[in-house]
Amino acid sequence: MLIMISCRQASELMSQQLDRKLSLGEKLRMHAHLLICKSCPRTLQQFEILREAGKHYAEHREATQEKELTLSDASRQRILSKLQDRQSEKPEE
Numbered sequence: 001m002l003i004m005i006s007c008r009q010a011s012e013l014m015s016q017q018l019d020r021k022l023s024l025g026e027k028l029r030m031h032a033h034l035l036i037c038k039s040c041p042r043t044l045q046q047f048e049i050l051r052e053a054g055k056h057y058a059e060h061r062e063a064t065q066e067k068e069l070t071l072s073d074a075s076r077q078r079i080l081s082k083l084q085d086r087q088s089e090k091p092e093e
Contacts, residue, residue, distance in 0.1 A: 005029045010040050014047045 005013075010033040013026050022030070034040055 003029060003032055005033050007033070007037060007040055007043075010034070010037070011043050014040075014044050018047065018051055 010030050013022060013030040016022065016026075017030075034044060
């Protein structure tokens with residue numbers, strides 16, 4: 001089992017851990033690399049920021065869609081009334 005991995009391999013593991021649970025060996029290799037590398041901890045931090053941003057976006061989008069899809073009865077009646085008014089205003093062809 002190879003303990004030391006490259007920055008590229010470490011960043012691939014960082015990305016993969018967003019989508020799936022890493023094996024114990026993968027976690028150990030990634031954390032060993034993070035202990036000796038100066039730039040990869042920053043990469044990990046950026047992945048965590050992206051994960052949080054994606055999570056907040058998904059939550060916001062879900063909440064917004066629920067609000068957008070809900071129409072009050074009064075609004076529905078008002079729209080229906082306007083449509084009916086416009087239909088009755090059209091001259092017959």
